[in-house]
Amino acid sequence: MSAFVHIPVLVKEAIEALGVQPGGRYIDCTLGGGGHAAAILEHSSPGGQLLGIDADPEAIKIAEAKLQAYRDSILLINENFVNLQAICIKYDFYPVHGILFDLGLSSIQLNGNSRGFSFQHNAPLDMRLSPSQEITAADIVNTSSEAELAHIIETYGEEAYSHQIARRIVQERPVETTLQLVRAIKRAVGGRKGRIHPATKTFQALRIAVNHELDHLEAALKQAINLLGFEGRLVVISYNSLEDRIVKQLMQRESKDCICPPGTPTCICGHTACLRLIHKRVITPSPTEVQLNPRSRSAKLRAAERITTQDESFQVAEKLNFLVGIEANGWRRPAMLMKLRMAFSLP
Numbered sequence: 001m002s003a004f005v006h007i008p009v010l011v012k013e014a015i016e017a018l019g020v021q022p023g024g025r026y027i028d029c030t031l032g033g034g035g036h037a038a039a040i041l042e043h044s045s046p047g048g049q050l051l052g053i054d055a056d057p058e059a060i061k062i063a064e065a066k067l068q069a070y071r072d073s074i075l076l077i078n079e080n081f082v083n084l085q086a087i088c089i090k091y092d093f094y095p096v097h098g099i100l101f102d103l104g105l106s107s108i109q110l111n112g113n114s115r116g117f118s119f120q121h122n123a124p125l126d127m128r129l130s131p132s133q134e135i136t137a138a139d140i141v142n143t144s145s146e147a148e149l150a151h152i153i154e155t156y157g158e159e160a161y162s163h164q165i166a167r168r169i170v171q172e173r174p175v176e177t178t179l180q181l182v183r184a185i186k187r188a189v190g191g192r193k194g195r196i197h198p199a200t201k202t203f204q205a206l207r208i209a210v211n212h213e214l215d216h217l218e219a220a221l222k223q224a225i226n227l228l229g230f231e232g233r234l235v236v237i238s239y240n241s242l243e244d245r246i247v248k249q250l251m252q253r254e255s256k257d258c259i260c261p262p263g264t265p266t267c268i269c270g271h272t273a274c275l276r277l278i279h280k281r282v283i284t285p286s287p288t289e290v291q292l293n294p295r296s297r298s299a300k301l302r303a304a305e306r307i308t309t310q311d312e313s314f315q316v317a318e319k320l321n322f323l324v325g326i327e328a329n330g331w332r333r334p335a336m337l338m339k340l341r342m343a344f345s346l347p
């Protein structure tokens with residue numbers, strides 16, 4: 001098990017935004033080292049329940065050890081959160097009072113020497129969150145065309161020197177390790193000096209591409225909204241502008257009654273708001289938190305509350321669950337009354 005620890009970011013703010021209450025049911029979609037999960041369990045005790053998800057099997061092992069004291073109240077699943085809805089239906093874990101996403105990587109993954117996430121340690125160019133994924137960063141770097149590489153580096157890294165870096169990588173192939181890649185990037189950008197390491201953006205771009213991070217985030221957020229009970233909370237902590245844009249746009253869109261293009265004389269979209277934004281402005285860490293934990297510096301927290309009852313599709317799934325009684329649903333089957341109360345906003 002890893003010798004590194006992950007310091008959770010914006011914990012107090014996340015617990016407040018989730019509105020954690022005793023006896024509540026919560027989902028942590030990015031379990032990591034279990035820091036936020038432990039805080040949720042502490043504040044939802046007695047009677048709280050937590051479904052924890054992480055794509056990385058190592059994270060599940062670490063969180064399992066950390067959350068031992070709560071073993072009767074947790075269900076930890078090694079899965080990608082893109083399958084959130086299927087997981088919740090399988091384990092009969094919805095509707096819920098709150099869902100948390102704390103995106104990106106944990107310090108355990110970044111500091112580990114074998115995963116290829118960090119440009120500071122030499123390691124095979126892997127970057128997969130889960131060993132069950134097929135495509136590694138080395139596959140992308142060594143098989144993509146120069147134009148494809150430049151596109152990935154520009155789109156997911158917002159790197160101004162994407163074309164120069166892609167050209168150099170293609171010249172230096174095969175590039176199999178992190179430090180080989182760092183060398184190619186440094187040669188491409190010359191002696192560029194800046195606030196951040198010259199490899200930062202290219203590493204971010206490759207990680208996003210390997211793990212389909214942006215597509216998975218958007219899909220999972222939409223599923224999460226459907227899994228919330230009435231007044232359930234969705235809280236997302238993101239660490240780069242690409243992630244934050246997806247969160248912000250989705251929350252803003254779903255908190256509006258009409259999403260017709262500006263200037264449309266009468267509403268034709270038929271859209272109705274299902275969320276209410278919790279904060280007027282995005283929440284960021286205090287200077288003290290950033291000083292104590294520099295990795296928190298880019299964090300942005302956004303939160304919203306569900307203001308409608310569950311979708312009809314979920315009510316159908318719900319009825320099927322009761323009728324069929326899937327085996328997996330044996331886990332802490334909640335009282336039917338509590339589920340119905342949350343699904344249909346009964347007092």
Ligand SMILES: C[S@@+](CC[C@H](N)C(=O)[O-])C[C@H]1O[C@@H](n2cnc3c(N)ncnc32)[C@H](O)[C@@H]1O
Nearest residue numbers: 008030032033034035036054055080081102105
């Ligand atoms: C910043 S860490 C979370 C740290 C955690 N909140 C804590 O307090 O220790 C992000 C975690 O999310 C996981 N993760 C990222 N993308 C994921 C995805 N699509 N599906 C499941 N887990 C994911 C990573 O493996 C990592 O463990």
